[in-house]
Amino acid sequence: MNMYDSPEREAKLDQKATKISARNVQVYYGETHALKDVSVDIQDKTVTAFIGPSGCGKSTFLRCINRMNDTIDSCRVEGTILLEGEDIYDRRVDPVQLRAKVGMVFQKPNPFPKSIYDNVAYGPRIHGLARNKAELDDIVERALRRGAIWNEVKDRLQSPGTGLSGGQQQRLCIARAVATEPEVLLMDEPCSALDPIATAQVEELIDELRQDYSVVIVTHSMQQAARVSQKTAFFHLGNLVEFGDTDQIFTRPQDSRTESYITGRIG
Numbered sequence: 033m034n035m036y037d038s039p040e041r042e043a044k045l046d047q048k049a050t051k052i053s054a055r056n057v058q059v060y061y062g063e064t065h066a067l068k069d070v071s072v073d074i075q076d077k078t079v080t081a082f083i084g085p086s087g088c089g090k091s092t093f094l095r096c097i098n099r100m101n102d103t104i105d106s107c108r109v110e111g112t113i114l115l116e117g118e119d120i121y122d123r124r125v126d127p128v129q130l131r132a133k134v135g136m137v138f139q140k141p142n143p144f145p146k147s148i149y150d151n152v153a154y155g156p157r158i159h160g161l162a163r164n165k166a167e168l169d170d171i172v173e174r175a176l177r178r179g180a181i182w183n184e185v186k187d188r189l190q191s192p193g194t195g196l197s198g199g200q201q202q203r204l205c206i207a208r209a210v211a212t213e214p215e216v217l218l219m220d221e222p223c224s225a226l227d228p229i230a231t232a233q234v235e236e237l238i239d240e241l242r243q244d245y246s247v248v249i250v251t252h253s254m255q256q257a258a259r260v261s262q263k264t265a266f267f268h269l270g271n272l273v274e275f276g277d278t279d280q281i282f283t284r285p286q287d288s289r290t291e292s293y294i295t296g297r298i299g
């Protein structure tokens with residue numbers, strides 16, 4: 033057997049690159065210490081689920097990854113978060129540019145009060161990604177296909193985005209987020225306002241998106257975490273208690289707090 037066939041090499045090839053590396057992240061809202069010394073590596077081309085009881089800090093940590101917490105006056109973030117090795121809290125980083133690279137999808141679908149086309153074209157326009165109308169048309173079509181909504185909207189691109197159903201609006205918001213060619217997609221309970229059919233469509237889409245992106249999803253649904261994610265992080269009272277393969281977290285949790293949560297005893 034030569035060295036290139038070794039199981040170690042196979043295992044290495046199977047390992048995904050680290051996309052986000054967080055070290056000793058602390059978040060305070062005024063006097064409240066909401067996130068306590070969180071360190072974790074989040075992989076590329078993987079769906080990572082953040083789970084845990086209400087108020088444990090899942091959304092707070094998610095919002096650290098694209099500096100959405102900057103918009104909250106009382107909020108203070110300490111520690112380091114690297115995106116592909118670059119410190120996203122470095123003074124030279126423009127948060128608007130960062131948010132094009134680290135897209136976000138919210139709990140409630142929030143299309144702009146604009147046409148379907150303009151919703152998706154908005155980011156590429158402000159970031160100068162297209163040289164002319166034909167290129168912009170192309171970007172919009174690709175993003176809507178990526179959002180698994182092209183076939184439903186291709187004949188009404190000039191209609192308002194707000195006229196779509198809730199599930200379609202959420203897929204439009206995902207298309208809007210991918211239009212700026214992000215590296216990471218953050219999703220904060222993206223299905224909680226959707227019915228079961230729309231939820232299943234968005235979950236299927238999330239599974240497809242992981243071919244190209246690092247996806248991080250906050251969810252209250254353990255079934256959803258088990259269905260869509262490969263890695264799971266369990267938070268409790270501001271601590272990242274356990275992080276690992278989703279299978280392992282749900283079948284062989286190492287920490288008693290994780291076990292209590294997944295068996296429904298806390299939360």
Ligand SMILES: Nc1ncnc2c1ncn2[C@@H]1O[C@H](COP(=O)(O)OP(=O)(O)OP(=O)(O)O)[C@@H](O)[C@H]1O
Pocket residue numbers: 061064066084085086087088089090091092093104106
């Ligand atoms: N804008 C804010 N101002 C002050 N405190 C906040 C703010 N946002 C969150 N917190 C506090 O930080 C802690 C963590 O909240 P966070 O929203 O991150 O939790 P979560 O796990 O996402 O909760 P949920 O599942 O209910 O959305 C909570 O104690 C919360 O009250």
